[in-house]
Structure formats: C-alpha cells, structure tokens
Amino acid sequence: MPKAIRFHETGGPEVLKLENVEVGAPGPGEARVRHSRIAVNFIDIYFRTGRYPARLPSGLGSDAVGVVEAVGPGVADIRVGDRVGYLLGPQGAYSEVRVMPADVLIPLPAGISDSTASTLIMKGMTVQYLFRQVYPLKGGETILYHAAAGGVGLIACQWARAIGVTMIGTVSSDEKAALARASGCAHTIVYTRENVAERVRELTGGKGVPVVYDSVGKDTLQASLDSLALRGALVSNGTSSGPVVIDTMQLAARGSLWVTRPAMVHYATPRSHMLAMADELFALVLAGKIVSEPRQTFALADAGEAHRALESRATAGATVLVP
Numbered sequence: 096m097p098k099a100i101r102f103h104e105t106g107g108p109e110v111l112k113l114e115n116v117e118v119g120a121p122g123p124g125e126a127r128v129r130h131s132r133i134a135v136n137f138i139d140i141y142f143r144t145g146r147y148p149a150r151l152p153s154g155l156g157s158d159a160v161g162v163v164e165a166v167g168p169g170v171a172d173i174r175v176g177d178r179v180g181y182l183l184g185p186q187g188a189y190s191e192v193r194v195m196p197a198d199v200l201i202p203l204p205a206g207i208s209d210s211t212a213s214t215l216i217m218k219g220m221t222v223q224y225l226f227r228q229v230y231p232l233k234g235g236e237t238i239l240y241h242a243a244a245g246g247v248g249l250i251a252c253q254w255a256r257a258i259g260v261t262m263i264g265t266v267s268s269d270e271k272a273a274l275a276r277a278s279g280c281a282h283t284i285v286y287t288r289e290n291v292a293e294r295v296r297e298l299t300g301g302k303g304v305p306v307v308y309d310s311v312g313k314d315t316l317q318a319s320l321d322s323l324a325l326r327g328a329l330v331s332n333g334t335s336s337g338p339v340v341i342d343t344m345q346l347a348a349r350g351s352l353w354v355t356r357p358a359m360v361h362y363a364t365p366r367s368h369m370l371a372m373a374d375e376l377f378a379l380v381l382a383g384k385i386v387s388e389p390r391q392t393f394a395l396a397d398a399g400e401a402h403r404a405l406e407s408r409a410t411a412g413a414t415v416l417v418p
C-alpha cells in the first residue's frame with residue numbers, strides 16, 4: 096500500500112506520521128502522480144503547527160515532482176509518462192503517490208532534472224512573482240531581502256544578479272553570508288551582530304531601499320520599515336518568526352510607505368499565467384543563470400527531522416524528501 100505523511104493533531108514535528116493510504120484511480124480532470132522528490136517549504140510548518148487551518152486528519156505539503164502514471168477522463172494537456180511538478184492544490188505532497196487536479200500540473204523541461212526541479216517549483220515561482228509581479232524590478236535597483244540563504248533566498252540571489260539588481264541580504268551566520276554572496280547577493284548583513292537598518296542606510300548613501308522582501312515577519316518588521324526609502328514598499332511574504340501586526344500610522348510617519356501581504360494563489364492563476372511564470376523560471380535555469388540543487392535531503396519517513404532542521408535555522412537553500 097502507498098505511504099504518506101499525515102497528522103491527526105497540530106503540534107511539533109512529532110505529530111507527523113508515516114501511514115498507509117488508499118490511492119484510487121484519477122477521476123474526471125485528475126491525474127495520478129508518482130513522486131520522485133518532495134519539497135519541504137516553510138508553509139508546511141504553518142499547517143503542521145495550526146497557524147494555517149487544516150482539516151484533521153490531514154496530509155501535508157503542496158510542492159512535489161514526479162511522473163504521471165494515469166489520467167482521468169477529460170484531461171487534455173497532461174499525458175501518462177509526463178514529468179511534472181506542482182505547487183498549488185490540496186495538501187498531501189508528502190506522499191509516494193497521489194491523485195491531483197490535472198490543471199495544477201506543470202510539465203518539466205527535459206533539460207531540468209527532478210532533483211533540480213524539486214528545489215524550484217514553489218521556491219523559484221515565489222521569486223518570479225515577488226520580483227516580476229508584486230513589486231516588479233526593472234534592474235538597477237538596490238533591494239533588501241531577508242533570509243537570503245534560505246530555500247527561496249538562494250534563488251532570489253541568483254535571479255537578482257541575472258536582472259542587474261543589487262541585493263542586500265540578511266543572514267544569521269558568516270557561512271550563510273558566504274553562500275548568499277556566492278549566489279549573487281551583492282552585500283550581506285549578519286543580523287546576529289549587525290544593525291540591519293543602519294547598514295542598509297550606509298550601503299545606500301542614507302536613502303534606504305525602494306523595496307524590502309520580508310519573509311521573516313515579526314522579528315524583522317521594524318528593521319524592514321526603518322530600511323525603506325520615502326514611499327518605499329514592504330512586501331511581507333512570510334512569517335517564519337511569527338505574524339506581523341502593523342500600525343498604519345507608522346507607515347505615514349516613516350515616509351508614506353506601502354505594505355502588501357501577497358499569496359501565490361492570487362498571482363499564479365489562471366493556468367496559462369502559471370505556465371508562463373514557470374517558462375520564465377525554467378528559461379533562467381536552462382540558460383545557467385539559476386543553478387539549484389537540494390542542500391538537505393531526508394527520507395519521506397523522516398519528514399519530522401526535516402521540519403526540525405528548517406525551523407531551527409539549521410538549513411540553507413532547499414530541503415527535499417525522497418519517497
């Protein structure tokens with residue numbers, strides 16, 4: 096019987112259990128996908144801990160790659176044998192095999208391995224929508240990006256370099272700083288010993304940056320607001336350290352700042368647009384401008400260990416499960 100990680104209550108990594116599951120034939124508009132690699136994303140921790148609602152008992156994960164082994168009636172553009180990845184749809188990617196809505200499946204190009212793709216689908220598409228849609232970068236800007244050596248972060252470093260953007264990245268250690276710089280981050284700030292906003296002012300001749308991409312949330316909010324130029328934008332795209340509460344008067348006092356809290360689902364639809372986003376990402380990878388491989392690999396059964404590593408800041412780059 097196929098196996099999947101499930102949880103019956105929210106809580107620490109120990110609530111994640113490997114269980115036998117029934118996986119039937121795909122129905123109308125569906126496809127059955129056998130996973131080769133499953134990506135671990137910080138959002139999975141929000142579901143496991145109950146910060147995002149899950150109907151229990153629940154599967155977990157929204158990002159995997161694999162091969163289509165059956166399609167249901169009415170599926171036109173996905174065929175048996177296609178290599179695919181996905182980042183939308185119901186929770187349950189932490190599994191050997193599953194049935195998915197076919198319209199969320201993204202065909203993978205022949206030149207991109209499953210291993211590389213598993214680090215790209217959610218994380219690279221996130222950089223696409225942050226840099227190209229939420230606050231579109233033209234090239235030439237200097238930006239502040241938190242968690243620059245994280246899973247999304249190492250792709251952001253490379254994407255920024257590819258489009259001529261000077262990225263200032265925050266990291267917790269010298270090792271992560273070296274990794275971010277090697278990936279294209281122009282300047283790093285080790286926030287455990289440096290004042291982020293002061294360093295940003297130094298690096299920008301006192302002006303501040305036009306945009307901060309902040310996935311850390313609670314712990315970085317003040318530094319983010321203090322680093323912005325007049326009428327700058329805070330893109331609050333994650334809450335790894337806890338939720339963000341903003342007093343809008345602070346936005347006025349600091350120079351008529353903007354704030355947005357974007358979610359992928361609102362930027363990666365309709366399907367034609369999601370596929371165009373993926374094409375842009377894959378083109379950068381095929382051109383050698385983004386190089387990405389998992390930096391931490393765990394067995395599917397050890398998903399809890401992968402979560403422990405990610406939430407304790409022990410990881411850099413992408414973390415992947417192998418079924």
Ligand SMILES: NC(=O)c1ccc[n+]([C@@H]2O[C@H](COP(=O)([O-])OP(=O)(O)OC[C@H]3O[C@@H](n4cnc5c(N)ncnc54)[C@H](OP(=O)(O)O)[C@@H]3O)[C@@H](O)[C@H]2O)c1
Nearest residue numbers: 136137242245246247266267310332333334335336359408
């Ligand atoms: N809005 C969206 O659509 C969207 C999509 C994808 C991801 N995201 C968000 O983007 C962020 C990055 O996701 P990811 O999967 O690539 O994870 P990640 O960046 O690899 O996340 C872990 C890193 O965040 C940093 N961090 C800072 N404070 C932390 C804390 N209190 N607890 C844990 N980590 C902390 C750590 O780097 P240092 O050691 O350098 O501090 C850590 O290594 C997450 O917040 C995620 O929710 C949002």
